[in-house]
Amino acid sequence: xxxxxxxxxxxxxxxxxVASALLAVTRRNPVHxxxxxxxxxxxxxxxxxxxxxxxxxxxxxxxxxGAILIFYLFVVMLLNLPDEEARPRFxxxxxxxxxxxxxxxxLAWLARTDVALPPAVExxxxxxxxxxxxxxxxxGLFGPFALPFEIASLVLLAAIVGAVVLARKxxxxx
Amino acid sequence: xxxxxxxxLGLSAILFxxxxxxxxxxxxxxxxxxxxxxxxxxxxxxxxxxSRHLDEPTGQILALFxxxxxxxxxxxxxxxxxxxxxxxxxxxxxxxTGLKW
Numbered sequence: 001x002x003x004x005x006x007x008x009x010x011x012x013x014x015x016x017x018v019a020s021a022l023l024a025v026t027r028r029n030p031v032h033x034x035x036x037x038x039x040x041x042x043x044x045x046x047x048x049x050x051x052x053x054x055x056x057x058x059x060x061x062x063x064x065x066g067a068i069l070i071f072y073l074f075v076v077m078l079l080n081l082p083d084e085e086a087r088p089r090f091x092x093x094x095x096x097x098x099x100x101x102x103x104x105x106x107l108a109w110l111a112r113t114d115v116a117l118p119p120a121v122e123x124x125x126x127x128x129x130x131x132x133x134x135x136x137x138x139x140g141l142f143g144p145f146a147l148p149f150e151i152a153s154l155v156l157l158a159a160i161v162g163a164v165v166l167a168r169k170x171x172x173x174x
Numbered sequence: 175x176x177x178x179x180x181x182x183l184g185l186s187a188i189l190f191x192x193x194x195x196x197x198x199x200x201x202x203x204x205x206x207x208x209x210x211x212x213x214x215x216x217x218x219x220x221x222x223x224x225s226r227h228l229d230e231p232t233g234q235i236l237a238l239f240x241x242x243x244x245x246x247x248x249x250x251x252x253x254x255x256x257x258x259x260x261x262x263x264x265x266x267x268x269x270x271t272g273l274k275w
Contacts, residue, residue, distance in 0.1 A: 004176070006176040006177065007176070010176075010177045010181065014181070014185045017189065018185070018188055018189065018192070021189050021192040021193065021212050024196070024208065025192060025193070025195060025196030025199070025200065025205070025208075025209055025212070026196075030202065030204060030205060033205055034208065037211065037212065040189075040212065040215065041215065044215050044218070044219060047182070047219060048219075048222055050176060050177055051177065051182065051222050051225070051226040052226050053225065053226070053234050053237075056218075056222060056234050056237055056238065059238065059241060060218075060241070063241055063245060064211075064215070064241065067245065068211065068244060068245055068248045069211075071248055071249070071252060072204065072207070072208060072211075072248065072252065075204060075255060075256065076204055078256070079255070079256070079259050079263075087201065087266065089200060089201065089202075090199040090200065090201065091199060091200075091201050091268070093198075093199070094198075094199040096198070097194075097195050097197075097198030097199035098195050098199070100194055100195065100198055101191035101192060101193075101194045101195030101198070102191060102195075104187070104190060104191045105187040105188050105190065105191030108183075108186075108190065108191075109183075109184060109187050112180070112183050112184075112187070117179065117227065118228070120178075120179065120226075120227050120228075120229075121227070121228055121229035122229070131225070131226070131229055131230075131231060131234075132225075132231070132234060136231045136234075137231055137234055137238065139231075140231050140232065140235045141235060141238070145235050145239075148239060152239055152242040152243070155242065155243060155246050156242060156245065156246050158246070159245070159246030159247075159250050160249065162250045162253065163249040163250055163252070163253035165253075166250065166253035166254055166256070166257045167252075167253040167257060169260070
């Protein structure tokens with residue numbers, strides 16, 4: 001089987017994201033970990049592009065890489081973790097953790113091979129806006145998913161209030 | 175179909191396994207939270223893979239909700255880390271032995 005260009009690109013993105021994820025969870029310096037997670041997010045955004053999810057790829061870069069990850073980096077730099085370099089990165093139980101990770105991946109794969117998926121649907125067969133376009137996602141968000149969409153805004157509001165309350169100095173009155 | 179859904183699901187399973195390992199093995203709370211982000215990304219990947227396979231936008235909409243919840247989780251989680259750090263500097267879970275402070 002000869003690889004098409006898209007499959008070659010997918011193979012690169014998949015290998016790079018696995019390598020970035022592995023480095024992200026094993027680096028000793030937290031800032032290096034964050035930068036490897038950034039690389040993981042960018043490569044996953046590339047995979048989203050290959051899978052016809054253009055809007056999600058943009059959201060992935062803007063929200064995950066742009067907002068969430070910078071937030072993490074701010075907290076790492078704010079906390080100034082001097083002893084992180086000196087202490088062991090993993091608890092003594094890390095072989096068990098590795099076993100859990102491996103067996104989860106293996107079990108997920110076994111579960112997949114047990115299920116017969118319907119054959120892939122080609123994009124030309126459907127009507128309406130193309131998959132992954134802003135129009136297609138918007139029709140879903142304001143149609144059948146309108147209630148979950150509103151609940152998501154409530155969740156975000158609760159998170160904002162919760163973060164402010166938690167991070168406020170203790171005993172500080174207004 | 176450019177990329178088979180099996181490849182995407184396999185990659186997603188591997189990434190989720192790496193995230194689970196990181197969450198269980200790291201001793202720093204911030205890096206545990208980052209491992210959760212890796213796991214959430216793996217889930218998004220499989221949702222988008224199924225969305226492409228079935229040519230249905232529902233998977234991508236669910237992935238959007240996952241991203242919204244991840245943002246909320248990061249905000250609350252890091253607020254907790256800052257509050258914990260104020261009482262006990264450093265962010266190692268092994269130091270958090272008291273039920274009250």
